[in-house]
Amino acid sequence: SISSLSHQSMPSEILLKIFAYLDAVNLLCVGCVNRRFYHLASDNFIWVRIYSTAFSPKRSNWKVNSVEKTAVSVNLLSLEDKEAGYWKKEYIVKQIASVKATVARLLKPVNPYTGLPVKIKEALRVSGLGWVIILRDKSGKEYITEHVRLSVNDTSVSVVWYGKNWPHLATLSTLDLCGVTPVFMDRYKSPTKTGPRWRSLIARYSLSDLTETTLMGCDGLIQVFCLSPGLLVGLWKRDEELAFVMANLHLHQLMERSTLGSATTPYELPPHSPFLDDAPEYGLHGYQLHVDLHSGDISYLCGTFHNLFSKKEYIENGYVKLVVISFDNNTQHVPLIGKVGLSWRTNIFEGCIKSCSVMDVTLLDDSGKPFWCFSSPVCMRPSTSPCDTCDFLGQRYCVDYVDSEGRVHLDLVWIEETKEYFVVNLALYLSVAKINHWFGTE
Template sequence: MATGRARLLHQHWLGVQALRLPPGGVGAAPGSGGFRKGPGVQSAAARAPPKPSALCEGRCGRAPPRCPVLLDSLPAEVLLKILSYLDAAALLCVGCVNRRCYHLANDNFIWVRIYSAAFSPKSCTWRADPVERTAASVSSLSVEDKEAGYWKKEYITKRIGSVKATVAQVLKVINPYTGLPAKTKEALRISGLGWVIILKEESGKEHVLEHVDLFINDSSVTIVWYGKNWPCLAALSTLDLCGVTPVFMDRSKPTTKNGPRWHSLVAKYSLKDLADATLIGCDRFVRVFHLDPGLLVGLWKRAEELAFVVASLHFHQLVERSTLGSAAAPYELPPHTPLLDDSPEYGLHGYQLHIDIHSSGTFSLCSTFRNLFTKKGCIENGYAKLIVIHFQNSAEHLPLVGKVGLSWRTDVFDGCIKSCAVMDLTLLDEYRKPFWCFSSPVCMRPSPSPSGGPHFAGETYCIEHKDAAGTVHVQLVWLEETEEYFIVSLVLYLSTARINRWFGTEY
């Protein structure tokens, strides 16, 4: 890391850089002539006007009123000496100043020292290496024979690779109830993973917002954004949900948002026709819309402007989707290898379902169902029917804890959208592999009372979710005596096309 001397030199770098700034400010992409406004440098320049250089004072005999020292006029050897005192994160930032700084910050002699200090062997073994291995090790540390930036790439790749290997090892532990990684929370801490939303205008302007709240549930994570400085909704075109991870993760220090970070696109949403999206609820302050997959957008009723955004992400391949993609393209899941269906004549059997219904960390339902099956003939309109809770069997009926409602809050108001919640579903096949996983907002709506079963003295409701893999249908009854909801029916309709792809056969 940078020493005290390095910090002084870095501040001197910024001060000298401020002397050559045009009125537009600081912060340009390499090779560009324009600069963007940089509050830190601008305030430093405003407080301390540049002093005349000794060179100009000697030539002119007197100090001119303003004689800036250009950083580009310094020899490359001097600049490289200054850069050698910086750490890896500061070097990457310096490389964004202009094209010359980019090439200087790629110097192999600087990066090979950083690489050697970070990955040098901590201890020696008593057994000597073979001559061939020693020679190969020495040649790999050559500097002059490598292209510019080689050791920077090697350092970054190895740092990222070591974090990914540690995270992958943590994710190997599986929760027996959900079939999902049991230590996802620890994996998030080790990787420093967070999420941002990028609001894009038609003009190309972008607004990057860091998440404000984060709730880690049994099988999903809920991320919340709110604030007072939302851009105008009418000017927005798209919303990008991205996972962000620090390029250099130091476990001994808290994660910083100012260092270099890697963006991985999780999902992209259109905001042009938000009023035509699925309205799932409202209260006296806001209206809440659902954008698939798993995004809630709250609009103020009076101003028709953004109030909050909530994203629900399932644990299944969450870390991969949030770290292995790029800023422009999401992570592509590996191709599915069809599993062997050892008894296709019996249909689906040995399946396991874990389902949660929750809001802001409060759970209304958290249940696991095992040994689920469906016969081959139970196919309706291209869907295989998998009954989890039978309507006729009152012993299987389950209560919901408390009243169902989706809590929300902002800097100004908070509230609760009645009859709305988040549903997490994880369906495992007979080999305990995730067959169908999602986390999505749902809404409880009135429905006619089902026939052909016991009669309930109370209003009936239903919750439905549908995507490419299938449909979830939940039937509920409100009992006035106990003032609680009871699930009297839970049925999954699995797409036969999904089943065929899963097993590589015709169902």
């Protein structure tokens, strides 16, 4: 390394010779040292060699040595009349475009059951995508935390953060959830956290009144709260301080939301082009639902339901009802696998919040396009609503989810003899406003 005393007096020619041995990521890092280093690390001759190595057509003539190759590349990529930093900018633009094109190709094949990309794991690897949370205190100071672990499920990604030295909850105002991608990716190397990265804001949450929001559940050590959309915050019960944060991200347009926003503004979906409804008088028909109840790698329910429909007369209080599993049809009732609970872990302790889990819903329209998608923590609670059409021998429970686009209601019965839950009713309530927007109707 070069000491702060010696590099000031070192000739520019020597520094350029040293910089010529660096790769693109290290050159950009060196350029952040001071103004002199920035200009020297933007040298066109250095960057044109990096550009030509990465993007020029590969030559099969083994007799041409590296010096001659560089000379040929420099001749092809003229340095004349180019402002300082031109080839650095060209390299960055083309490198980003190359990664985006590769990711776009990977996202094209679609799973017919979920309507989501099949090669999402490979797309995540190629892009180097990760997620951070930014805790911001009331004075504006930021604490950036890298995710500790993640699990990729059928239709969502669960991302977890925890640590020892988080700021006091009482001092915090907001939490930003951001996707982060390295500006440069090398397919043969793991993405680095020290190089330049692009940050895309996914959602911003208020922490000021966290303990007054919906309490999902608790165990002997922690209590967990849900913040919409899809964020679970665990607090130590003894002192009400942060224990962990879990984000549940549905795979539908996850790459876009995690890479195409800015550090301050979330990605905006392109304007929706309404789909023509060939028979609006018959209501909805041919819909398909994929639903998961899970806790990270543990799945309690995973099923796909085809040919769902709803008639126009099913509209009530601004919602259209889609019955997926009916009380009256015993053949539709399905068991949950295992004891439902949301597993959590920190660097010190671990545990499980009984009756809590993560629900992933992916509803496809009659053309196989994702119509309504979400991933969110939910909680199973004792049911208090009467049921005149069913007579089950066992304690009844329900799970409810609500957002601006619809509601999900799920009824379960605990069967003591077999020690398992059975799903005896599952219904979706779709907002009429959402349907009208989707089809361009009134």
